[in-house]
Amino acid sequence: MKVSAIFESGVLTEERPGAVSPPEALWKSHKGGLVIVECPQRIPCNPCNTSCPTGAITEFADINDVPAINYDKCTGCALCVARCPGLACFVADLTFGEGMALMKLPYEMLPLPTKGKTVKCLGRTGEVVCEGKVENVAEPLRDRTRVVHVSVPIDKVSDVRAIKVV
Numbered sequence: 001m002k003v004s005a006i007f008e009s010g011v012l013t014e015e016r017p018g019a020v021s022p023p024e025a026l027w028k029s030h031k032g033g034l035v036i037v038e039c040p041q042r043i044p045c046n047p048c049n050t051s052c053p054t055g056a057i058t059e060f061a062d063i064n065d066v067p068a069i070n071y072d073k074c075t076g077c078a079l080c081v082a083r084c085p086g087l088a089c090f091v092a093d094l095t096f097g098e099g100m101a102l103m104k105l106p107y108e109m110l111p112l113p114t115k116g117k118t119v120k121c122l123g124r125t126g127e128v129v130c131e132g133k134v135e136n137v138a139e140p141l142r143d144r145t146r147v148v149h150v151s152v153p154i155d156k157v158s159d160v161r162a163i164k165v166v
């Protein structure tokens with residue numbers, strides 16, 4: 001796909017610089033999860049870097065840089081998930097349970113989800129990918145973005161990017 005097609009549709013459909021997933025071997029065994037960043041366009045923005053307490057999102061040489069990750073430093077804390085204004089950061093913990101992953105997703109809608117509730121898990125175009133169970137709803141930091149922890153089938157991690165509370 002040409003770059004222009006991605007930016008016309010607004011939907012990320014393939015690997016691109018700035019769309020970063022963890023290395024598979026590390027991801028499978030890393031408790032707490034690792035960050036996924038889908039931010040392929042050069043824009044003047046860096047809260048992912050400035051909010052990361054461990055330096056896992058490396059310092060930008062230029063404010064327009066796309067994020068680069070040092071996965072040896074990522075703890076899965078999801079502070080970047082809460083602070084990214086583009087809702088482009090997600091955490092996935094592949095060690096959550098048999099066949100299940102825990103995703104930490106940004107959420108700015110109403111109604112708020114509640115712990116234990118079953119929600120629709122949506123893909124990049126808003127399509128329903130699967131159902132998930134809300135495991136936790138973190139209180140917002142300085143703004144209103146909450147981080148919702150949702151357990152999903154592990155084979156849906158690369159597709160689930162949002163939830164719908166019904």
Ligand code: SF4
Nearest residue numbers: 052074075077078080
């Ligand atoms: S999940 Fe936490 S440690 Fe990992 S990149 Fe985001 S802020 Fe940094």
Ligand code: SF4
Nearest residue numbers: 039045047048084086
């Ligand atoms: S904070 Fe979000 S939108 Fe801004 S550069 Fe980082 S990943 Fe991209």
